[in-house]
Amino acid sequence: MSKWHLIIDVALCHNCSNCFIACKDEHVGNDYPGYAASQPLHGHSWIEIGQRERGQAPMVDTAYLPKTCNQCADAPCTKIGEGAVHQRDDGIVIIDPVKAKGKKEIVASCPYGAIWWNEEEQLPQKWIFDAHLLDRGWKEPRCAQVCPTGAIKAEKISDADMQKRAEAENLKVLSPEFGTAPRIHYRNLHRFTHNFLGGTVIGDVDGRNECLEGVTAEVRQKGSVVGEARTDAFGEFKVEKLPSEEGEYQVSLALEGYVTSEISVTLDQSRYLGELKLAR
Numbered sequence: 001m002s003k004w005h006l007i008i009d010v011a012l013c014h015n016c017s018n019c020f021i022a023c024k025d026e027h028v029g030n031d032y033p034g035y036a037a038s039q040p041l042h043g044h045s046w047i048e049i050g051q052r053e054r055g056q057a058p059m060v061d062t063a064y065l066p067k068t069c070n071q072c073a074d075a076p077c078t079k080i081g082e083g084a085v086h087q088r089d090d091g092i093v094i095i096d097p098v099k100a101k102g103k104k105e106i107v108a109s110c111p112y113g114a115i116w117w118n119e120e121e122q123l124p125q126k127w128i129f130d131a132h133l134l135d136r137g138w139k140e141p142r143c144a145q146v147c148p149t150g151a152i153k154a155e156k157i158s159d160a161d162m163q164k165r166a167e168a169e170n171l172k173v174l175s176p177e178f179g180t181a182p183r184i185h186y187r188n189l190h191r192f193t194h195n196f197l198g199g200t201v202i203g204d205v206d207g208r209n210e211c212l213e214g215v216t217a218e219v220r221q222k223g224s225v226v227g228e229a230r231t232d233a234f235g236e237f238k239v240e241k242l243p244s245e246e247g248e249y250q251v252s253l254a255l256e257g258y259v260t261s262e263i264s265v266t267l268d269q270s271r272y273l274g275e276l277k278l279a280r
Contacts, residue, residue: 211235
């Protein structure tokens, strides 16, 4: 059976907050019986955008990560609350706004922190994939509709087909170790979860120090190659998708006509190594 999934491209999100605003516009002051009670004006972020800055000048980037209820296939919230939370046939998880009254334990059940407590209504609440709109014929939730860069896409396909697509397109989920089988998938998630290693390579060209294009920068850890890149016309290289855990790496720089250089680097964060000179 087809289920609703969301694909979010971290590289395309620039923190315009349209998704956050659209969610507020849809739910603040509006009750949808059977779906959700009104969201409070303040305090709740049913769609929340995380931010991470990496590197040092002049090689710096910032990634934005929209986060929300993951509509997990094995959602912990559905296992408590005496039937107050259920998963629909299309995969959308709903917290019943009547049955969930007073059940604050539902908030703590979510390992992603995606369920919010409405103190005034004494009610746990979260993003419902705009199920009330989909049931009226909408083709996508509002967060996807308003995204100006196309960073958010909704898909209704089987879990098996989504798994094949995730493998083919290198899509990732947040914290897979939680074992909840999320249906929110991310493209370019490494920009938020992993580090990069970069630098600028120069060398002697006709008696002058010039930027060197085409230098192979190979990064190894414990003898295994974990990343590789080539310098561009400005002599810059950037090796991506390096684990965030602190550790020692070896960086080798090689270009025909120059002596190969090797540097040891401790990588506890993304790093720009500055100007690196190759000798003839």
